[in-house]
Structures are given as C-alpha cells and as structure tokens.
Amino acid sequence: MNIKEIAKIAGVSVATVSRVLNHPDSVAPETKERILNVIKESDYTPNWFARGLNFNRTNTIGLLIPNILNPSYMEIAKGVEDVAHQKDYTTFLCNAENAVEKERRYVESLMRRKVDGIVLVSSLLESEDVDAVMKQGVPVVLIGENRNISGIPIVRIDCHGAAAKAVRHLIDIGYRDIAIIYGTTPERENMRKIEGYKQVLTEEGIPLRNDYVMEVANTVEGGYIAARRLIGMVKRPRAIFTSSDLLAFGVIDAMRDYSIRVPEEVAIVGFDNIRMSNLIEPKLTTIEKPMHKMGLVGARLLFDIMDSKEEEDTSSREILLQSKLKIRKSCGHRDRIGEIF
C-alpha cells in the first residue's frame, strides 16, 4: 500500500497524510488519529529514501573514526550513537584506517547516501575536504584535533596540559630519566602531548634526549617494540609516558618478557583510560580522556546545527572537556589510588 491509497481510504489529500508523518503537530487531532489508524491497519511504512528526497532528511549521520581496533574510538563512537539513537537516527560507522584517501572515499560515499551530518574523529582531512562537504549543506563536527581546520564546531581536550600533568606526576615521584613513546596517529594530538612532555622536562632543568622520544604505530605491538629498544639502551629510562594506553600495554608486555618489574624498575603512565587499563597488571596509571562524553557532546553539536533555525549561531562552538590523571599502580604508588584534576 502506498501513500495515495492511504489518503483515499482516510478521505484526505496526500499532503495531509504526509503532514501527519512529518509534521504531526500541524494536523487536527481527530484527522491525525483517523489517518494513523488507517496506516496502522494497512501495514504501511514510509519510504525513507523518498522521505529524504522530499524533506532533505535521511535520518542518518556518518561517523569516521581512525581505527576500529582502538577501544578509545569505540567509546567515542558509543557516545555519538547514544545521542543519534535517541534522536531516531542511524549512524554509519566508517573505519578510516588512518589513511586520508580512505577517509575521502568514505566521505564521498556518505554524501552519495545523503547523510544529514558527519562527525570526524581525529581526522586527517584537510580544510578543503571539509569545506566541500559543508558547501553541499551537510554540517560537520570534529571530535579531537584535526590537521588544521578552524571555524567549525569541535570537542577536544587539552592534550598538551594533560601530558604535562602525567610527566609532572612522574617527576613528583622522583623520576628524572623519562622517555615518551608516541603513536604516528592521532597526529596533531600526539604533537601536543610531546610539547607538554618537553615543556615540563625543560622547566625542571632535565636535559631532553632525542633517543628517549620514540615514534611507533599506535598499537600494542608498537609499544612492545619501542620498549624493547629502550630496554636495550645503556642508560635505560626509569619511567615511560606513552601517548595511548594501547602503547602502554605493549610496554608492560615487553617488560614482563624481559623480567623487568613495573613499577619497581620502570614506571609507566598511559593516556586515554580505556577500560582494560584497570584490568591489566599492574593497573595502569593513565590520563583519563572523557571519550564517551566527547562522543555525546560532538553528536549534540551536530544535531544543534541540523535542528537549528537560521537565526541561531551554532557555527563554531568549541567545547573543551577536562581530562584527569588517574593514579593507579604502574608508577611507584603501589598503595595509593587517586585522581588529579
């Protein structure tokens, strides 16, 4: 059964049936009830694609994440999906694999599918890519820092400040030989973390050593091979700060294989606070990144634009969320557990 037949049975125009489906408040209650009853009895379901054509809405959004195997992005994805689901939207999840070309292809594909908005997580896309999307009337929101895009809504944390907090914690315990292992991605955020690391060491008058700054793939394996290099050094670092928890897991794994005790011989601080960081032995001291909240707020900003009336200015809101240091047992405080904001 189609919309014309529904209109005929209910004794109203096609336009009235359409209004019941899309703007129910604009139809008199009795008429609305009559039409809804006909729809119910006839098993009619609206054609959602056609609905998108008519009203410029498909009730879908696109979500691009850098790596589906990294649990921190799944937390963010859940936040986005939680809001989208409440709004009766379906989310297309695209795994960009840290490759800008793959990301571009996904964006094109999402545009062909007429999504109503796109959320980019730590994206590698350039300003021109995003401008092209927005010119077609599709709003974009960023979660985490991007290459160099300004003027659109973004949710982020202060990676520089968070890293500084982690390194300062290590120095406060008494470590001075501190290495950093960072992932090639997310690019800009990790650059900020290195800045924070270097700033604190410089402030403390600790000489920077290039061989204590190591770049690897942002994976457990990356952490493992970097740790193995550090273990082999003549002057092995006493503490290691990693730009993600996955890297920290790899470091702990390597330390176990080489019978080096954590934290007695080497202290480790991670970044993200993914769920497993509380399960690994020793429980990982890490920076808590409010990942789920970043997803929620990012999606909210997107819906603000999609639902906004023209007079509202929702164009370039930036929301900075707070991260905190979760002190567990991987860096010298075996007995103490706490949080530093």
Next chain:
Amino acid sequence: MKTDFMGLKLKNPIIVAAGPWNRDGRSIRKGITAGAGAVITESIVSDALFDVRPRVAYNGSGVQNIRLYSDIQVEGWQREMDIAKSKEGVVIASVSAHTPSELAYLAMKMEKFGADAIELCISSPMGESLEVVASDADRVYAMTKEVVENIKIPVMVKLSQNATNISRVAKAVKNAGGAGVSAINTVRCILGVDIETAEPSLPTYGGYSGLPIKPLGLASVASIAQAVDIPICGIGGISNYKNALEYIMLGASAVQMGTAVMINGFDKITEVVEDLEEWAQRKGIKEVKAIRGKALEHLKSFEEIKIEPIVSRISSDICTLNCDACVKGCIYEVIKKEGTKLIMDVDKCTGCGLCTFSCPDKKFHLDW
C-alpha cells in the same frame, strides 16, 4: 511572604534544593504542588551515569551522600522540563561540568528547555573534586562568565563552605555577571567507620548535609552578605520555618531545603511554607526584604565587642536535678553543690556563659 530573588518573583522564599528528590519532571511537580517558591532540578551533566549503591548514610542527625548527579541525559531533560513546567511554578536548572565551555553548553540547553534560571553546581565535594574549583576565585569567575555570556536567564553559583575565603569567591561571581550565589553545598565527609570491620560508612568520600551543617551555612551566608552586594540563597540544615528565618536574617533572599525533604518527604515543604506564612502574617511582614539581614546589624567583628563585667547568676539556689552539668562544666570552679544547694563563688566567675546553655533547667543567666 513574597521574595524577589535574582529578578525572579517568588511567592515564598522556600526553594527545593537540587537533588535526587527532583530527579525528573514528575518529582519536580511534587515540590511545586507542595507549595515551594521554586524547585531546582537534580544536577544535570554531559554524560549521565548510573547510580552507585548504596549512596546514602544517615546517623540520625546528618546525612552523607555519594550520589553523582542526574541519570537522565540532556536530551531527556527536554521532556522532563516540559512535564515540570506544564502548570505554574518556577524551575531552576542545576548544571555541573568541569570546564567553562562544557558548563555553558549545558546551561544553554536548559535555557532552551524552559528553565527560569540556572544554578551552577561547581562545588560538589564528591568524587569529581569540584570543590577544588569552588575555592579558586579565578576559575569560578571564568566558568560563571562563560555561562552568563551565553544565556539570558539569571545565573546563580552554588558555593562551598570549604573555600579559603568564600566572600572572595562570591565577589568573583558578581564580577563575572552572576545574578546570585547559593551557599553552602554539602561538606566533604566520611560519616563514620565501623571499628569491627574497619569499613567507612560508604566506600568513598561524600557530601555532609542536614542539621549539623546549619551553623556552617549561616556563617557562610553572613560572611558573603557582609562583603558582597549579591542576592544570596541560604542552604544547610533547614528543617523548620525558624531555620529559614535565621538564614534570611543573616542576609539570604531565599533558602533551599534538601535533606529535610529526603528524610521527611515533600510534606515538610508544605509545613515550612505554611508556618512561615503564619509567622509573617502575625508579624505583619509581606516581603522577605523587610527582615533580610536584620541579624547582621548585631553581628560585630571581634574587636568591636564591648565587654561588660557580667558574671553568672542564679534565679534560685535550690537544684533537685542530679546532673551536675554546671559543676562539671565550670573550669573556673565557680559553681559547687552541697546536697540540693548551689553555691556560687561569683568572684571567680569570668562570664564565659557555658552554664547558661548546659543547665537543663535554665537556672543561670549573665548579669552585672
């Protein structure tokens, strides 16, 4: 007894404080129906979480709670505010966050959903450690300013007693454009420890509320009222109309009740509103401002106190009680008792005043 609080015209100064008793539209309506001048939502956050169990401990006078904010997401509050505001009634939205931009965003949302004012909950002493923010005047300024610049409805900031200088924080709120302050939030606490099992009453720090914190609340409200010209909402241990009047006489334009509602239900609101009205009518007072700050006139700085040579006097020297509270409590050895006869060595009395409070028979008074 009407009041004008931050430009809100309230039919009476009794506001139901933020808390789980105002967890949704339906429960907010209960407070309005009970007669409250206004109701404040449970604190709304960006990422609502499930509650811990248990989350409340009570020792008969004070309550420790470790409840962390509303479990309804922001989206859901649109529906709840529609229910809360479906009839008459003033609804203030409490929002909580760690950064200015996050806080402002939540406030904007709640303004859009119909809130009449915003209370910034940036002083909670629980796990989130917002108390640290509440004692930092610069951070409170930054947070308040960002919110005020983004919304049109009045903004009040809930302050913590655990600040080095609460007046300084209140001044920061005023300078940032805040319309008012509320004081005090719950006080960081551990209710007790079971010495057999070595377990604290609840597994983490919580906020202490109820009658025991009233003196702390009164002092905070008075301190702010003396130093800063900003509307104040008094909070802490209010369980009857007299308590409400104490806050008002020390400078509050309105007051909040929370723990009393938790323990006794919304009937307590009705009781306090009615008793207050009855008192006001008896005194011929129509508006809160007629008595607001009256007690501040009698609140002196230590140096200003004029010392009179008062000593303890007794109305009669016969006492048949065997409590001996006066004798035990007199470190100056003024009071002695032989049988049922009180003997006063007045020359030794320094007029401290303790006996006038400790005697169950109120036998003592100070005079010269």
